[in-house]
Amino acid sequence: MRARFWLLDIDQSEGGSQVIRLWSIINGEPSILLDGKFRPSLYLLLEDGVDPLQILEAVQERSKDVDVNLKVEDSKLFGKMVKLIHVDCSCSTPLQELASNISRIKGIRGQLLDDVRPSMQYILYGRCSPSSWNEAELTRVEDIGGYKVYMVEEVYGPREDPQPPLKLLAFDILSLSETGSPNPDRDPIVALSVADGDGVKLFEAEGERGEALVIKDFMEYVAGLDPDVIVGFNSNRFHWNYLIRRARRLGLTLSVTRMGGEPHQSLYGHFSVTGRANIDLRDLAEDIPEIKLKTIDGLARFLGIEAVERPIVEAMEVPEYWRETRGREFLLEYIEENARLLYAIAGEALPFIVQLSSLTGMPMDQVLAAAVGFRVDSYLMREALRIGEIPPRREERPYQPYRGGLVLNPKPGLHEKVAVLDFTSMYPNLMIAYNISPDTLIVGEGEVGDEDAHxxxxxxxxxxxEPPGLYKRCLLNLLEARRNIKERLRGIPPGSVEAKILKEREHAVKVLANALYGYAGWTGARWYVREVAESAAALGRATIRRAMEEAEKIGLEIIYGDTDSIFVRYDKNKVAELIEWVRRELDLEIKLEKIYSRILFTEAKKKYAGLLSDGSLDMVGMEVVRGDWAEIARRAQEETLKILLEGGEVRDAVDNVRRLISEIRAGKIPLREFVIWKTLTRPLEEYKVRAPHVEVSKRLKEKGWRLEIGDKVGYIVAKGDGKIYERAVYYPEASEGDVDHEYYVENQVLPAVLRILESFNVKREALTMPKGSTLLEF
Known part of the structure; x- marks a missing residue:
């Protein structure tokens, strides 16, 4: 039968005769498609001057016990024609083992595509697209595990239609450790929360057998719901590994995949839940620079989802809450709210993730887990193979610094009505205009005349x-796709399902096009050529300089410039004139991105804070965030910024700092606001400096605590003699009377606010004077 299928996940079956396994949705039902006809490939790159037929014979002899087909081919590598031996084999053949064996033959200088697993090659060669509708000729065979199974006879490639309804599950766990980082070999899961379309459910451990029942209930819940997508936050980094190991300790197998097995860690460090898309929404938060604190609440608010104000709870704080009845109730409500928010976040974010997956050719469980460079790699590889270009092998290279975009020194101080003008896709458009690509770079002198070169x-x-390079082809395809999407959006109702999908597709296209410039400078890129990255950066600097020169001619005051943005004193008519000049003279688009009613710059680059027209505070590079500073320092800085940006005088900000310092010295600030949280970034024995959090960790370890890389340790600096690290105390062991208030005034609050107030010539001494002292004393 001929049928449409929506590809959710792809892998390779295990056992003897292996096939590509396509986890799909057909007519609303989860189904399994098996393709035994696909043969993955590798290419052998030959040394100059060798006879390809002789090498072919040697390869045939070396691989005679393996099911392979061989042929000599002419193809392109970095834009140049090369002779290759194309080797294809069955899915059961270990590709890298085969490549290692035959690449030892004299006359072969390398192999290509052997580092790409067969299931990914299936996508790269265009047989189907993930997170998309595809069409195939199918034959029904015996069901597996209650799922319909089909053999693939012929695949006809992707089709463009709205995604089917996907069954979604969100989850969170709560583990309890009295001695440091939760250890799955020792510390139990005390509760687990889930959310689906019917609401939130809590599984709580009670009694000795409680934890085992929680895990069993979770497995039964997953089996009953049979979700297509499972989301968590930090689930790839922590939750799945913890659940698997706790289940094993209890004599259980965490059976949550569609094959009835455990999740397993895969290519990009993510956990593959076979037959389902497992998505760690922490990866999405990490991709969004506007989210300063990478938390569930921070991501929810960014997406416009209502989240109640609540404290961040670190793993080491859990026992303190758990000991008290109200604290225990708070934690259980906390993870229930986590599950609720994660389900809501997934509902908002899933259309974008689906479109990014479809566009890059990476399944949903991989596309966020992979670094941005790998997403671009995947897109480029698929496009390269389509035009007869063989992707180069990924190589390990040391970082090679080069001069980046233009960043001006800002005009320090407070400025009124400042507009931010952003170039739209500046780097992609410049790379297109100058045909900047690894395969168009001219290496030899006199190889190409000036009239034929940029x-x-x-x-x-x-x-x-000429001809268009790979980067130009891909960028033109992406920009054309974006234009087509905008054109289609004009002809459909704004609130329709089709409009929503097209907008998410446009977002994914924009993200990928803008990522290609950064990819050019990533040493892990398959197509890495340093000259390409340097050239794009040089063009960007020249372009933004020309725009700023014209802005000054028009009469716009330049406050700051950064990479592809200009900050100017806002004048509606003059800004419109500059936008038109950029369009006409540079053949680029620059748009009014935002207007700050007030903005504060320090003397440092990339450090400013502004008040937007909607009243929200926007901080870049100036944030005092938890993890480096105590809460009291963050509060002092934020209050200072708000006073200045909301129209207050410098005197008001100074008086507020003085008041806060007085409250600190009077012991009116709760202990929790003095806690400094620092992350362990290496094993304790490798630290050469006696930092406070390291010394606190060593003392806890002597008491039997288990601390790992990535753990956050909270401490306060206590009164007394000695160095800071000698006076650092694990905060639950301290009382409010222990706090060295002068340390916090001098080393936390004052440095945090002076980052701002020094721009107004306020000195440290002025902030510690009594409230009401005159500005002359500054």
Missing amino acids: TIPGTEYRFRK
Whole structure:
């Protein structure tokens, strides 16, 4: 039968005769498609001057016991024609083992595509697309585990239609450790929360057998719901591993996959839940620079989801809450709220994740877990194979610094009505205009005449004008796709399902196009060429300089410039004039991104804070965030910024700091606001400096605590003699009378607020004077 299937997950069956396994949705039902006809490939790169037929014979001899097909092919590598031996084999053949064996033959200087697993090659060669509708000729065979199974006879590729309804599950766990980092070999799971379309459910451990029942109930719940997508927050980094190991300790197997097995850690460090898409929404939060604190609540608020104000609870704080009845209730409500928010976040974010997956060719469980460079790699590989270009092998390279985008020194101080003008896709458009690509770079002198080459201003690099390079082809495809989407959006109702999908597709296209510039400078890129990254950066610097020169001619005051943005004193008519000039003279688009009613710059680059027209505070590079500073320092800085940006005088900000310092010295601030949280970034024995959090950790370890890399340790600095690390105390062991208030005034509050107030010539001494002292005393 000919049928449409929506590809959710892809892997390779285990056992003897292996096949590609496509976990799909057909007519609303989860189904399994098996393709035994696909043969993965590798290519052998030959040394110059060798006879390809002789090498072919040697390869045949070396691989005679393996099911392989061999042929000599002409193909492109970095834009140049090369002779390759194309080797294809069955899915059961270990690809890298085969490549290692035959690459030892004299005359072979390397192998290509052997580092790409067969299931990913299946996508790269265009047989189907993940998170998309595809069409195939199918034959029904015996069911497996209650799921319908089909053999693939022929695949016809992707089709464009709205995604089917996906069954979604969100979960969170609560583990309890009295001695440091929760250890799955020792510390139990005391509760687990889940959320689906019917609401939130809590599984709480009670009694000796309680934890085992929680895990069993969770497995039964997953089996009954049979979700297509499972989401968590920090689930790839912590929750799945913890659940698997706790289940094993209790004599259980965490059976939550569609094959009835455990999740397993896969390619990008993520956990593969076979047949389902497992998504760690922490990865989404990490991708969004506007989210300062990478928490569930921070991500929810960014997406416009209502989240109640509540404290951040670190793992080491859990026992303190758990000992008290009200604290225990608070923690249980906390993880229930986590599950509720995660379900709501997934509902908002899933359309974008689906479109990014479809566009890059990476399944949903991989596309967020993978670094941005790997997403671009996947997109480029699929496009390269489509036009007959063989992807190069990924190589380990040391970081190679190069000069980046232009960043101006800001005009320090407070400024009124400042507009931010952002170039739209500046780097992609410049790379297109100058045909900047690894395969168009001119290496030899005199190889191409000046009339046939682009020379990059400020460098000696030259690129062929023709033919279009790989980067230009891909960028043109992406920009054309974006234009087509906008055109289609004009003809459909704004609130329709189709409009929502198209907007998410447009977002995914924009993200990928803008990522290609950064990819050019990533040493892990398959197509890495340093000259390409340097050339794009040089063009960006030249472009933004021209725009700023024109802005000044028009009469706009330049306050700051950063990479592809200009900050100017806002004048509606003059800004409109500059936008038109950029369009006409530079053939680029620059748009009014935001307007600050007030903005504060320090003398440092990339450090400012502004009040937007909607009243929200926007901070870049100036944040005092938990993890480096005590809460009292963060509060002091935020209050200072709000006073200045909301129209207050410098005197008001100074008086507020003085008041806060007086409250600290009078012992009116609760202990929790003095806790400093620091993360362990290496094993304790490897620290050479006696830092406070390290010394506290060593003392806890002597008491039997288990501390790992990534754990956050909370401490306060106590009164007394000696160095800071000698006076650092694990905060639950301290009382409010122990706090060294002068330490916090001098080393936390004053440095945090002076980052701002020094721009107004306020000195440290002025902040510790009695309230009401005159500004002359500054």
